Amino acid sequence: MDVHLTPDQEAFIRHGIQAGRFQSPEDAVQEALSFLEELERTRAEILASVDRAEASLARGEGRVITPDSMRELAEEIKQRGRARLASKQSPVRS
Secondary structure, eight states, X not given: OOOOOOHHHHHHHHHHHXXXXXXXXXXXXXXXXXXXXXXXXXXXXXXXXXXXXXXXXXXXXXXXXXXXXXXHHHHHHHHHXXXXXXXXXXXXXX
């Protein structure tokens, strides 16, 4: 397989080899492809999450977000957190 790089890409790889980051141009390309594969996996996961969220909204499972509903949600979270902390604290003995 022939791969054609831009002059900037070639300079980037040369600099990486000189700095000891890569052993060869092939190493640089393999690492770049590994990053691209990970990026594509993450992208697919995000798109799947969006699809699940849209399906959930279509089923009417969503929550309307308004300034008031956000304040209510924040208060609910604070109350749950305080209750959890209180349940974990043991009584202080004198």
